[in-house]
Amino acid sequence: MVKSAADTSAADTRERIVAATQKLLAVKGIRALTVAEVADLAGISRAWLYRQFPDKQAMVGAAIVATTDAFWSDARSELERLDSFAEQMIVGVRVGRGAYDDPGPVLIRLQLTEPEAYAACIGPGVAGLIPGLAAFWRPFVDAAVARGDIAAGHDPEETSEWVARVMISIGTTPSPTINPDDPADVSRYIHRYILPGLGTVPD
Template identity: 45%
Template sequence: MAVTREQESADRILVAATELVAESGIRATTMRGVADRAGVSRAWLYRLYPDKSALVGTVLMRLVEESWSSARAELDGVATLARKLAVGVQIGRRAYDDPGATLMRLRTREPDEYAAFVGAGVQGVVPDLAAFWREYLEESAAAGEISGELDLAEASEWVARNLISLGTMHSATIDPDDLDALEAHLARFVMPALR
């Protein structure tokens, strides 16, 4: 199926908007700047996106989905929950270190704008991460790896908070870059709590 000129222009607009948001942030990104970078008229841009909120919201939601999809793909072949959690800590650590981690930078530098464009209630890392891990806890509960009687919403939030701590706080006893040591720690302390 051939790509139409309209679709090609729409794709260029999203690429341009993503680049500008990544380079300059939400506040500094303008509709004029996006149109200029994409090589389209502002009239065409406004035909597709009636305002900056619609455009930046679309960009941010695409980035969120790409981030979660990439993490899910990395976790797909991992057998146990303890290993998945350990890999998850390392994914999170890479997200903070990667200069292309646009979402993490925007959440930190422009939290109010981020919340306004993505939507209220999703600006916090903990709710997002808890929602992400809940499906893995559900799978583990169904497989009998953890208790099926857990309050999965509460357990998912607890897991998210633990993973954030392991990935971001210095430790004298745990090297978060050592996958096997991290998995052993999670197997000793987190997994018994979930059983």
């Protein structure tokens, strides 16, 4: 299907808004950032910006998600070289954590200095992140079923979404029992809790 000029223009405008938001977040943070500043930097009117995003929270959420998308795209070839789903999940946690390293300090700083504002924005962002991350994991889930790493009978779409949610949880939620930056710790957790569930034929 060929995109119309209007569709292309809207997509380009959205990308410009997200890029401008990312730049301003690094300098100003969430609370100090204004829609007017983003519109000015993107070279559009505020009215046109609101045609792409209903409010500031949705706009910032999209910018937060966009900072991690490139990392998952680059990670695909790395995960494809691994022989087991367990290895792919372990590396997946590392890659997901790495998404916060560049420009990770910005996201981590926002989480620490503006936790309420960050949480309010990441909600709309995660709404878009989950489907995208589930789609990323879908071919790996399909291959894992074919190899026998995941028991046949699991719904692949549902499983892919669950894996996406697990990756987000391990990589971003503080825990007293698992260090997401320790591959051995992540491996123990995955082999002890996640793989047994995936290896069991569902009812």
